[in-house]
Amino acid sequence: MAAGGDAEFAGELAAIFIEEVASKLANLRAATETNDQAALQAVAHSLKGAAATLGFEEVARRALALEMEARARTLDATIAAHHLELLTRACAEAQRHAREFLGGSE
Numbered sequence: 372m373a374a375g376g377d378a379e380f381a382g383e384l385a386a387i388f389i390e391e392v393a394s395k396l397a398n399l400r401a402a403t404e405t406n407d408q409a410a411l412q413a414v415a416h417s418l419k420g421a422a423a424t425l426g427f428e429e430v431a432r433r434a435l436a437l438e439m440e441a442r443a444r445t446l447d448a449t450i451a452a453h454h455l456e457l458l459t460r461a462c463a464e465a466q467r468h469a470r471e472f473l474g475g476s477e
């Protein structure tokens with residue numbers, strides 16, 4: 372796991388990621404339903420940063436795609452839902468890896 376090679380720091384970040392990813396995904400779903408492109412951009416950006424710090428490249432890549440489309444204001448509900456589904460799957464895998472890193476204690 373990334374986080375600059377500091378295992379303790381990485382563990383703290385992994386725990387935060389596990390704790391916060393569900394609410395971030397819920398916020399993205401809500402923003403998708405209301406076509407709130409600014410909220411999609413902001414939440415995707417936040418999730419991208421957290422994932423990149425931990426080395427969860429697939430989450431970071433999926434969040435970046437969502438962020439960029441929201442920034443360009445090119446998202447419609449179907450495209451946003453597709454991006455969100457792929458991001459949700461990537462987040463589930465990242466959470467699994469974070470839990471393994473933490474020794475299954477989360």
